[in-house]
Amino acid sequence: xxxxxxxxxxxxxxxxxxxxxxxxxxxxxxxxxxxxxxxxxxxxxxxxxxxxxxxxxxxxxxxxxxxxxxxxxxxxxxxxxxxxxxxxxxxxxxxxxxxxxxxxxxxxxxxxxxxxxxxxxxxxxxxxxxxxxxxxxxxxxxxxxxxxxxxxxxxxxxxxxxxxxxxxxxxxxxxxxxxxxxxxxxxxxxxxxxxxxxxxxxxxxxxxxxxxxxxxxxxxxxxxxxxxxxxxxxxxxxxxxxxxxxxxxxxxxxxxxxxxxxxxxxxxxxxxxxxxxxxx
Amino acid sequence: xxxxxxxxxxxxxxxxxxxxxxxxxxxxxxxxxxxxxxxxxxxxxxxxxxxxxxxxxxxxxxxxxxxxxxxxxxxxxxxxxxxxxxxxxxxxxxxxxxxxxxxxxxxxxxxxxxxxxxxxxxxxxxxxxxxxxxxxxxxxxxxxxxxxxxxxxxxxxxxxxxxxxxxxxxxxxxxxxxxxxxxxxxxxxxxxxxxxxxxxxxxxxxxxxxxxxxxxxxxxxxxxxxxxxxxxxxxxxxxxxxxxxxxxxxxxxxxxxxxxxxxxxxxxxxxxxxxxxxxxxxxxxxxxxxxxxxxxxxxxxxxxxxx
Numbered sequence: 101x102x103x104x105x106x107x108x109x110x111x112x113x114x115x116x117x118x119x120x121x122x123x124x125x126x127x128x129x130x131x132x133x134x135x136x137x138x139x140x141x142x143x144x145x146x147x148x149x150x151x152x153x154x155x156x157x158x159x160x161x162x163x164x165x166x167x168x169x170x171x172x173x174x175x176x177x178x179x180x181x182x183x184x185x186x187x188x189x190x191x192x193x194x195x196x197x198x199x200x201x202x203x204x205x206x207x208x209x210x211x212x213x214x215x216x217x218x219x220x221x222x223x224x225x226x227x228x229x230x231x232x233x234x235x236x237x238x239x240x241x242x243x244x245x246x247x248x249x250x251x252x253x254x255x256x257x258x259x260x261x262x263x264x265x266x267x268x269x270x271x272x273x274x275x276x277x278x279x280x281x282x283x284x285x286x287x288x289x290x291x292x293x294x295x296x297x298x299x300x301x302x303x304x305x306x307x308x309x310x311x312x313x314x315x316x317x318x319x320x321x322x323x324x325x326x327x328x329x330x331x332x333x334x335x336x337x338x339x340x341x342x343x344x345x346x347x348x349x350x351x352x353x354x355x356x357x358x359x360x361x362x363x364x365x366x367x368x369x370x371x372x373x374x375x376x377x378x379x380x
Numbered sequence: 381x382x383x384x385x386x387x388x389x390x391x392x393x394x395x396x397x398x399x400x401x402x403x404x405x406x407x408x409x410x411x412x413x414x415x416x417x418x419x420x421x422x423x424x425x426x427x428x429x430x431x432x433x434x435x436x437x438x439x440x441x442x443x444x445x446x447x448x449x450x451x452x453x454x455x456x457x458x459x460x461x462x463x464x465x466x467x468x469x470x471x472x473x474x475x476x477x478x479x480x481x482x483x484x485x486x487x488x489x490x491x492x493x494x495x496x497x498x499x500x501x502x503x504x505x506x507x508x509x510x511x512x513x514x515x516x517x518x519x520x521x522x523x524x525x526x527x528x529x530x531x532x533x534x535x536x537x538x539x540x541x542x543x544x545x546x547x548x549x550x551x552x553x554x555x556x557x558x559x560x561x562x563x564x565x566x567x568x569x570x571x572x573x574x575x576x577x578x579x580x581x582x583x584x585x586x587x588x589x590x591x592x593x594x595x596x597x598x599x600x601x602x603x604x605x606x607x608x609x610x611x612x613x614x615x616x617x618x619x620x621x622x623x624x625x626x627x628x629x630x631x632x633x634x635x636x637x638x639x640x641x642x643x644x645x646x647x648x649x650x651x652x653x654x655x656x657x658x659x660x661x662x663x664x665x666x667x668x669x670x671x672x673x674x675x676x677x678x679x680x681x682x683x684x685x686x687x
Contacts, residue, residue: 213394221662
């Protein structure tokens with residue numbers, strides 16, 4: 101199973117595992133308190149640059165906080181928001197999709213039109229609008245990102261349900277008098293989930309970027325909670341005096357999202373034997 | 381065809397109605413829109429006054445009907461910061477600033493994608509092919525705003541101000557934001573043109589064209605590319621949407637005076653009329669774009685069934 105083609109995905113899994121461990125054990129791993137200011141140490145460059153010190157391997161920010169520690173803690177926000185929002189989107193989307201596909205008729209029309217309306221709001225636009233009203237918080241961010249993601253799930257789950265509904269094992273269950281709830285939960289749901297695995301992987305990747313974007317715009321968690329997007333927002337104002345502030349959080353996002361996308365690519369190819377090597 | 385057009389149009393109108401309804405309920409989510417629609421420093425008495433003035437003490441249904449009527453007239457109220465009509469303000473920022481930025485990015489990402497995609501396909505496995513695959517993978521994995529910051533770091537700081545970091549007014553100001561916005565869609569389009577071309581190049585009519593002794597350039601660009609254009613069209617429609625929503629953040633990075641930056645800046649000041657008008661205009665453009673892409677798609681490919 102493991103060949104040259106699987107290497108990128110294996111590397112991806114390793115990076116994701118490392119990120120999860122870092123997020124879980126941030127307090128033990130971080131060299132300093134991520135929110136403690138030390139103005140005397142402000143804007144210390146990374147240790148290999150001139151003026152850097154081993155006490156702050158990746159330097160300090162404008163308030164003298166340790167950048168590496170903030171990066172480690174920032175992984176928590178990215179992972180928690182990324183996973184929770186996709187979970188919300190997945191649960192709501194699959195439920196809507198199953199109902200729409202199984203019932204048909206007006207519930208189908210209603211839910212699908214609702215999806216069209218949802219898609220008229222790009223995620224950042226929805227984020228701006230909702231945050232302006234409800235304020236910035238972890239819950240609201242998960243809500244916004246989850247709300248933006250459900251339509252994809254609903255459309256795929258609906259499509260799968262429509263074709264499964266005609267299959268013999270489903271017809272048999274219905275003919276035997278199984279209630280709709282049983283048919284949906286026992287026969288449809290387990291068959292709808294596998295095709296959604298690839299979507300889920302890419303959704304987590306996109307959601308992490310969206311979370312960083314919202315935080316960058318000041319619509320994420322309130323300071324001083326360290327999040328990669330908010331760190332970039334602080335860093336861009338000091339781009340001439342502290343290049344490291346704008347560089348490292350972006351690299352962290354890139355590495356994590358790249359790892360997830362590599363796993364997604366691998367999963368897509370593995371689940372779809374029609375994809376020829378080299379095309380796509 | 382006419383029935384199809386009509387159906388799609390009605391469909392789009394339903395979505396716009398949904399957008400309007402969302403905007404209506406948005407400020408009512410917290411229960412007291414009056415508190416949002418007045419100055420943050422307003423006293424309780426002033427809030428009461430506004431509530432009566434705006435008719436917020438009436439039933440929700442009456443308010444909703446009024447709101448729909450006002451929007452039909454293009455009336456979103458006044459911006460609280462500038463005291464000017466919100467819709468006018470939004471449209472001023474949409475045109476020309478955001479429109480120019482999105483158009484420039486669209487131009488780069490589609491026109492650039494065609495030769496690069498064709499070359500990646502005809503030289504499959506070559507350095508351009510590998511390069512475009514890597515670029516697409518990386519660009520999809522990084523936030524566009526970070527790419528923007530890095531480009532500023534490179535072109536405006538390290539290279540001693542080769543290009544301006546922010547502001548607007550000249551073609552040079554447009555380059556960095558447009559390239560930032562275009563980068564990810566460009567890479568994606570290159571891959572799409574490539575896979576479209578690879579599929580088409582194996583078709584019988586391409587073989588026939590070759591067998592007739594046509595020059596390879598004619599075969600590739602005249603026979604194959606035309607048939608690989610459909611997926612590019614779809615993606616162009618999608619990337620236009622991406623560019624509009626990307627504009628929200630990229631305009632903020634480069635201080636580009638467009639609609640995206642206007643909306644973001646309206647948030648801390650809780651300038652709700654501007655946010656409502658901005659969200660409405662954005663969403664309507666989105667719906668209109670999707671409609672146009674769908675219709676173009678059916679017009680260009682007779683195989684797409686008109687159902």
